[in-house]
Amino acid sequence: MLDLAKYSSLGEAIRDALEIWPREVCLYESDRGDEKQRLTYRDFKDRALPLARWLQDSGFSAGDRASIIMTNQSKWLISAFAVFYCGGVLVPLDYKLKPEEQWKLLKHSGAGVLITEYPIWRQLGACGGCANAPNVKVVLVTEAPPNADLGDAIRWESAESDRRPAFVPRRRQDLACIVYSSGTGGTPKGCMMTHANYLEQCVALTAWYPFWPGVKYLSILPTNHAIDFMVGFIGPFTCGAAVVHLRTLRPEFVREAFAKYKITYVSLVPLVLKNLQKGLQARFDELPPRKRRIFEILRRINIEMTRSRPILPLSRLLLKQVHDAFGGKLNAIIVGGAFTEPQNLQFFYDLGIPVANGYGLTEAGTAITVNDLKPFRADTVGKPLPGMQVRILNPDGDGIGQVAVRSKTVMAGYLNEPELTAQTIVDGWLMTGDMGRFDHRGHLQLFGRKKNMIVTEEGKNVYAEDIEQAFEGLAVKEFCVFAANYIWPSRSMVGEQLILVIHLDHGQSFTEALRNEIAARNSRLLNYKRIHGLVLHAEDFPLTASLKIIRVALAERLAQRKREEAILPL
């Protein structure tokens, strides 16, 4: 691995990595089981530098912002490196957002360059094009069909120059990325991440979960997400390791990729882990009774032998068939983005597959705590990574309070939001909004959220304010969306539900037509943003002088009712 303490920027570190491991493979790209591309570090450099030069020729320089909206693929990473090489600031956006949301964030970020894929560009164009964000002056589009009309956009494949680009150095405290951590309702929250944030995080994570030449990381989480950006780009690329991209994320192709590429690490959201467990359990249940008994005996031996620490060679021998299905080289499944249920984690560990569960926030530079496997603990989110100071603020009688973090990995602040930044980072401590406590072994346990936000099992952050837009103009006096656990704290990180609180006009009754209207609007929301229940509130909502709902006060009033009696099914 590179000694990242000696580096000032991501561009500088990756530039050197490309020289140190020229013959190592850095990227595999597969589509429907067929390998479409295999790039060495030298190939990567040969593709990135002409693009960097082209960007420089088009006026892109230090501190300028370029956004990437792409699915996980080689051109994502090539483009990102080209941007860093020019000293630019990267704005990675979620390709799964709706085009209007993407335009909103593009405008907010101030990006002058957009690098995207043809199908995404078609959707962005159908939604009004660059008029939505006049700051976007240059658009590069990958993989456009030969006869496609791109308007003013330029083909990514033709954006190259033969002349050598000039490497633009950056300081550690300079911005590397602006990362949008959540939905777009209300104020877009653009986390300003510095080069130091990423370099420090990379050192901390690889201290516990190292990469080296020959390691293959399967990239499934979107690369704009903090986890994949770190473990599916910066981590492997500063260690000479390789990343495997799949252009089609169907379960059968993902399964196939594990065995074909003998994957070392993969990151998953809890929902996918749960599905994997379901699939494996179904296969175990189908075993004939005798084989099933043998399997259970081997599993029990594995559990006994790996109680204090994982012994991968032994587990691979004992439970060979299970491990072979994963390629036989899987060192750990990294799970993050949302809370994972302990029994889900234990299931995999009992099979000899460690799950590196942890806890983190984009604002904290990805991971704060991670399971160190010494020994494996399914009931906590692990210990603070090296360099992380974690404190519990104002603990109650049970020792539970808000988790606060201080570290070189904590963001510089929210873009254009000094007040929000001041509320979030207090005296150098990042207020996470999550409630937790440390056990006597120094492991962090989480007990719910202080903020009115939910994190779905797919790792999506959902803000109540975001959902309210879908109900704008509803024929009621007033309404408000809450996460049910915010009103009635359940001390649980799973099973969260969104509810719509309605205050009807005087004399108005709750009719079937109104219910249908709510259901219809709800169904237009993306699946994970939908509300699950209604609460009828008979009093005026408490309002600020500027007529904004005081959520905390309303939540307190609602909490006086019993949860199960207050929530009506939709």
Added chain:
Amino acid sequence: MRTIEQTTQEILELATKHFKAVPDSLKAEDDFYKKLGIDSLQALELLSRLENHFHIELPDYEVQGVSDFKTLAERVQSRL
């Protein structure tokens, strides 16, 4: 060449079979996430079934944001 109605009907039958839904309980306008209680990964499994049945390729991006059978049928139809 199938009509859009035929395509829709075949998709409804495939989904009924794949997710073991009550026969004839699915309609074109139904939100399949809600009606079948499935998540995004299970929806991807359905796509693979559709590809095999109709002998087409349905890139993941084509079905991004699609949640009802009617729109899904239109996307399939455009590739037949």
